[in-house]
Amino acid sequence: MSPPRLLIDIHTHVYLPRYAAFLRSRASVPRILTRTSPEGRQEERLLILDDEPSSGRPIGAQYWDRDEKLKFMDRHAIDVSVVSSANPWLDFLPASTAHQLAGELNDDLETYCSTGPSLSHITGVKRLYGFGLLPLVPEASTEAIISTVEQIAKLPHLKGVIMGTRGLGKGLDDNALEPVWAAIEQAGLVVFLHPHYGVDKNAWGEKENGHVLPLALGFPFETTIATTRLILSGVFDRHPSLRLLLAHSGGALPQLSSRLASCIEHDPLVASRLAHDARYYLGKLYFDAVAYGSEELGFVSDAIGRADKYSRSGTSAGASGVKDASADGAEQRRSGTRRMLFGTDHPFFPPLGATEKWKSVVENLEAIDGVWGWSDAEKDAVRGGNAFALFNLGS
Amino acid sequence: MSPPRLLIDIHTHVYLPRYAAFLRSRASVPRILTRTSPEGRQEERLLILDDEPSSGRPIGAQYWDRDEKLKFMDRHAIDVSVVSSANPWLDFLPASTAHQLAGELNDDLETYCSTGPSLSHITGVKRLYGFGLLPLVPEASTEAIISTVEQIAKLPHLKGVIMGTRGLGKGLDDNALEPVWAAIEQAGLVVFLHPHYGVDKNAWGEKENGHVLPLALGFPFETTIATTRLILSGVFDRHPSLRLLLAHSGGALPQLSSRLASCIEHDPLVASRLAHDARYYLGKLYFDAVAYGSEELGFVSDAIGRADKYSRSGTSAGASGVKDASADGAEQRRSGTRRMLFGTDHPFFPPLGATEKWKSVVENLEAIDGVWGWSDAEKDAVRGGNAFALFNLGS
Structure with a gap:
């Protein structure tokens, strides 16, 4: 049975009220502070990056209020959201605080989802699901992390x-993370890998370019x-069922993956450690479709679709038997869509003016719609069918 | 008249004998040192990266001997090479030394090309052309740099x-580089932009991965x-005839270009400085085809081919009038090939064992041959036709 046609947003963030209150209590970044705006109003501002201008960025109810999330979903015809805490998560906390807060926030998120509305037209499917938090910080014990994995696995709306x-x-x-990967794999949880730190800020130079360089490139x-680094460490060879979802369509990984394969090939010590050509592993990953352009999305599906050609196990390489390069390219592109999932990055990238729909969301939807070589079936899959299957929402 | 079918390598490096001798005279990186190999032989080793293992990498005649370059070209059926000095060029030198050495090395490279062989089947075309060096170092005077631009412009084999x-x-x-861009644009020289420094090495972690991460990603x-940063600074708005050729197919720029456009769009101060959507500028650039994979190359041609859609001048946006997204995608992909040029990165990425052809070269040729949607005409253009035209080799 084919999954229902749904629009499912798998890249959408929240600062749960408990987390927002915690940020308000802090005197250093990350924090939420109250200031008097240039217009004389009291307003809250969010500071999450060390190098951020001291005024931070505007923050409001769209970051923590579930009704605002649902309004945003309704406005953009999003049926289901798989909500995740926004960066920097618990990264800045001592291990014991991180462990306790992770447990509390996971319970909060389960409540956020389970007490929310259900889809009106499909029985047993809620409108909100979630990604939980692990206390992944220096000096965290493996036991604490794994007990949190087990907590999340028992919470029915955390996926x-x-x-x-x-x-x-x-x-x-x-x-040291080996047992953590094993526990996540065992529990069948999806890992949503998301950036926060970028790269060394010295790379951006002295010109005033706002947040453009750290956000667009970092x-x-x-x-x-x-x-x-995960590929090179052999994590995907040791945990072949681990399901890792990459933010922002995997960043630059698809475009650099053949170069990566070539560099590994020229370094026998590294090459000998890996079971497959580097490009094979892109077919084990999942990619959100948050890239803002049709050509980017089409290419990501190419990079996923070609992955089996780079297996060294011999079972799948060349097994398709397709000889015509043109047909092969089209088929490969379509098949790669199976690991791509729509997302919005809400509530970041809000519109600058008052508009009905958010430009960043419209762009991502138009990007899916405009990919050369994707049929309606593939577009539906990326918009929601793949997420429905990956997160097992129908069960 | 269509250009002759040639294989032209525009990404191929040399350490000219004068430069190699200079590296031998140095006691710190970059340098060439002589050591006794584990097998008891005397051998030269190259150290160019600050963080390189102290034993460096093997170096030999293929780095400086013109006969070796020609043998490599013959072995791979390369008709013409546009040769460039390898990194780190003159970056590490005081301004006066850099200025003098640039002048000498430019004269050396002109001799290297002009006294070399000509193509046997096309009158007036040599087998070797070159990219010169500028004394681009701290405290270099604009006058010194511009006088070197003028020197290069007068040397007929330096392009x-x-x-x-x-x-x-x-x-x-x-x-401070504004007059330099103006002088280069005025002289009609092509700028080949090439990396050397990567990004902060802390990003690579503690695992032993050889050179893989800094080379493949950095x-x-x-x-x-x-x-x-060049796009954001408005250089391409101020110098619309500047011709910039990007190493390694532009790195991650194509895949991040729609995200870049979105981030700029959400930052009005930056957006208001630029004449066009960020994606437009990719259509002003040239990209080598050194990406080791067909899907990567196809995507780069997509990113170039769509660029005119993102002009804000109104003259080209939507001018094609193509309504069918499928036809548009195919046409766009083919048209983007006009700014892509074959390269090898010789003598880096040598084969590990004794082979007739270099794997890195074969991969780049196979990548061109295998792009979905490129016809023979586009493949010929990328293999040589575009370089023939860009460097005006037939005149």
Whole structure:
């Protein structure tokens, strides 16, 4: 049976009220502060980046109020949202605080979802699901992290975890995380990998370019580096059922993946550690469709669709038997859509003026609609069918 | 008249004998040192990166001997090479030394090309052309740089300049470089933008991954950042005839270009400075085809081919009148090939064992041959026709 035609947003954030209150209580970044605006109003501002201008950015009910999330969904005809805490999560906390707060926020998010509305036209499907939080901070114990994995696995509306790239302080290729990957794989949770730190700010130079460079380049670079380090560490060879969803369509990973394969090939010590060509692993990953352009999305589906050609196990390489390069390219592009999922990045990238729909959302929907070589079936899958299956929403 | 069918390598490096001798005279990186190999032989090793293992990498005649370059070309049926000095060029030198050495090396490269062989089947075309060097280092005077631009413009076999990303120490978006861009544009030289520094090494973590991360990710990130900063600084608005060729197919710029456009759109101060949507500028750039995969190359042609849609001048946006998205995608992909040029990155990425052809070269040729939607005409253009026209080799 084909899944119902739904619009499902898998990249949409929240600062749960408990988390927002916690940010208000803090005197250093990340924090929410109250200031008097240039117009004389009292207003709250969010500071999450160390290098952010001291005035931060506007923040309001759309960050924590569930009714605002549902209004946003209704306005854009989004049926279901799989909501995740926004960065920087618990990264800045000592281990014991992170553990306790993770547990509380996971319970909060379960309540946020379970007490929310259901779809009117499909029985048993809610409008809100969630990604939980793990206490992934330096000096966190494996036991604390795994007990939180187990907590999340028992909460019926939490379908995965959102995760930054620092792990326990040494990145996600840290051997100490092996039991964590095993526990996540075992629990069948989806890991949503999301950037926060970017790369060294010295790269951006002295010109005033607002947030453009760290957001447009730094964020995707961070995701690309973290995923590449995971590939190089063999995590996907050891945990073939691990389901990792990459923010912002995997950043630059697809475009650099053949170069990555070539660099590995020229470094026998690294190459000998891996079971497959680097490009194979892109077919094990999931990618949100938050790239703002049709050509980018089409290319991501190419990179996923070609992945099986780069298996070294011999079972799938060349198995399609397709000889015509043109047909092969079209088929490959369509098949790669199976691991791509619509997202909005709400409530970030709000419109600058009063508009009915958010430009950033419209752009992502138009991007899906405009991909050369995707049929309606593939577009429906990316808009919602893939998420419905990945998160097992119909069960 | 259509250009002759040639294979032209526009990304191929040399350490000219004068430069190699200079590196041998140095006691710190970059340098060439002699050591006793584990097998007891005397051998030279190259160290160019600050963080490189102290043993560096093997170096030999293929880096400086013109006969070796020609043998490599013959082996791979490369008709013409547009040769450039390899990184780190003159970046590490004081201004006066850099100025003098640039002048000498430009004369050396002119001799390297002009005294080399000609094509046997096309009158008046040599087998070797070159990109010269500018003394782009901190405290270099504009006069010194511009006098070197003028020197290069007078050397008939030098067709452009190769350039790193540091400029005078503040990057390429430095206002102080305005007269340099103007002089290069005026002289009709092509700027080949090439990485050397990557990004902060802390991003690579603690695992032993050889050179894989800085080469596969750091290099293309650097090119992406430098080009984005050039776009944001308005250089392409002020110098619409400037011809910039990006190494490694522009790194991650194509895949991040719609995200970049969206981030700019959400930052009115930045958006108001630029004449066009960020994606428009990709249609003003040239991209080598050194990406090692067909899907990557196809996508780069998509990103170039769509650029005119993002003009804000109103003359070209939507002018094609093509309504069918499928036909539009195919046409766009083919039209984008006009700014893509074959390259090898020789003598880097040598084969690990004794082989007739270099894997890295074969991969780049196979990548061109395998792009879905490129006809033979486009493949010929990328293999050589575009370079023939861009560098005006037939005149």
